Amino acid sequence: MTDGPEIELEAPAPRRPGLLRAARAALAAAGVGEGHLAIALVEAHDIARLNHEHRGKEEPTDVLSFPVDGPGPTAGPRELGDIVICPEHTADLEEAVVHGVLHLCGHDHETDAGEMLALQSRVLAELARSSADHRGAPPAGGGGGPPPRGGWAAADRTRRPRPPGQRRDATTRAGFVALAGRPNVGKSTLLNRIVGTKVAIVSPRPQTTRRAIRGIATGEDWQLVLVDLPGSQRPRDALTERMQRRTERELRDSDAALVLLNGEQAVGPGDRFIAAAVTAARIPCVVAVNKVDALDHPRTVAALSAAAELELPPEAEIFPISARTGAGVQPLLEALVGLVPEGPYLYPPEEPTDLPAEVRLAELVREQVLARTREELPHAVEVEIDEIEDRPAGTLVVHAHLWAESESQKSILVGRGGGMVRAIGTAARGEIETLTGRRVHLDLTVRVRRDWRRDEALLDRLGIE
Ligand SMILES: Nc1nc2c(ncn2[C@@H]2O[C@H](COP(=O)(O)OP(=O)(O)OP(=O)(O)O)[C@@H](O)[C@H]2O)c(=O)[nH]1
Numbered sequence: 001m002t003d004g005p006e007i008e009l010e011a012p013a014p015r016r017p018g019l020l021r022a023a024r025a026a027l028a029a030a031g032v033g034e035g036h037l038a039i040a041l042v043e044a045h046d047i048a049r050l051n052h053e054h055r056g057k058e059e060p061t062d063v064l065s066f067p068v069d070g071p072g073p074t075a076g077p078r079e080l081g082d083i084v085i086c087p088e089h090t091a092d093l094e095e096a097v098v099h100g101v102l103h104l105c106g107h108d109h110e111t112d113a114g115e116m117l118a119l120q121s122r123v124l125a126e127l128a129r130s131s132a133d134h135r136g137a138p139p140a141g142g143g144g145g146p147p148p149r150g151g152w153a154a155a156d157r158t159r160r161p162r163p164p165g166q167r168r169d170a171t172t173r174a175g176f177v178a179l180a181g182r183p184n185v186g187k188s189t190l191l192n193r194i195v196g197t198k199v200a201i202v203s204p205r206p207q208t209t210r211r212a213i214r215g216i217a218t219g220e221d222w223q224l225v226l227v228d229l230p231g232s233q234r235p236r237d238a239l240t241e242r243m244q245r246r247t248e249r250e251l252r253d254s255d256a257a258l259v260l261l262n263g264e265q266a267v268g269p270g271d272r273f274i275a276a277a278v279t280a281a282r283i284p285c286v287v288a289v290n291k292v293d294a295l296d297h298p299r300t301v302a303a304l305s306a307a308a309e310l311e312l313p314p315e316a317e318i319f320p321i322s323a324r325t326g327a328g329v330q331p332l333l334e335a336l337v338g339l340v341p342e343g344p345y346l347y348p349p350e351e352p353t354d355l356p357a358e359v360r361l362a363e364l365v366r367e368q369v370l371a372r373t374r375e376e377l378p379h380a381v382e383v384e385i386d387e388i389e390d391r392p393a394g395t396l397v398v399h400a401h402l403w404a405e406s407e408s409q410k411s412i413l414v415g416r417g418g419g420m421v422r423a424i425g426t427a428a429r430g431e432i433e434t435l436t437g438r439r440v441h442l443d444l445t446v447r448v449r450r451d452w453r454r455d456e457a458l459l460d461r462l463g464i465e
């Protein structure tokens, strides 16, 4: 028995699932059923250095392959080697992955009689066909045309916006959109509204979102992967430092950004800081002024003109919206679709998020903690799912625990006679049942771990990158 080849993708977030698919297809085409390889996406100066060291060429290039084990017998699964790709110098990342993988598998287009490039074309055509099938798009005419190009690296930022639902040929648009905004402006509420289901938890407390949560919205011919960023703020500990670093990284790696403002509050230094970060990331952006349901007309007008004062690229449009009621969200969505590049879908259209099940469930429990606690306590609690048991009778048994930072926090969370933890458990169980459509038994325990927010190993384990 084999689990198939193991592929490590060392790409700056967000994840690039299409690259793994391309690597698997190329391995299968080369007849490699087992082995390990790594793919790294790097900056131009890194690939230029490698190109110089290994090939004596001074300039950056698109892809380099470093095979390890040859096709002969090995003691264990084959160590295929590494592929290094520079997206900045690559027109088609999928093609680069397939090219690199075929090299690692022992093919060489410089010495063969055209076999490697023929195999590469076949793999790419097959990938294009399967992603068209996946989307339910009509098959490419006659099947003989060139495979469509992948859309990640070749983002053309000058395209005119095109409203969703309006099909043009068989092309699709897809991309990552970073939701940037101060804590509590309504980023998670908006993400859930656009995705159509609860992916990110919401609370009246600032800094509710700790991880960059991706929500996937798919229309007839577009897909937006919305990255719900933790609200930007001054880093105070390892946890908030990670949240901040994550924000900067996600912004750099996104195709577009949405700067969200809270219409109920004046534009402040936090908003200006975010505007500067978005401008520095040099990605197209739009601005949305949220919570206009709570504003009268003059206040809405004032909030919109304050938004126009932010230092953002002049083409950034401004939209008044209410994430809570949905007002104004459709035109905003259409503008966002216009900002992402043409290209194939990045995730299966039926998936609303790429969050692992454990994290989604843990967040639903944490949402109930946030709803019931005050002051410092909401920030002092994290939830970890220990185990999810799938009972044959159809019940899902979820074992989880709440981390608190001190005994006194623990006793608040447990509550008199266990009342608080029971209330959290009952409400969270309802949410988990709604999400999974299963009967759920939730087993919650409260534990103390001093300074968990500074505990890098625990943060790793909790998936807070
Ligand atoms: N009135 C009104 N309230 C809203 C709207 N959108 C969000 N809220 C409320 O604002 C609060 C914060 O919403 P979240 O979606 O958690 O905000 P966030 O920006 O994700 O916050 P962090 O994760 O802490 O950065 C919640 O109480 C929401 O119910 C809106 O359109 N109108």
Ligand SMILES: [Mg+2]
Pocket (backbone or CB within 6 Å): 187, 188, 189, 200, 201, 202, 208, 209, 228, 229, 231
């Ligand atoms: Mg949030």
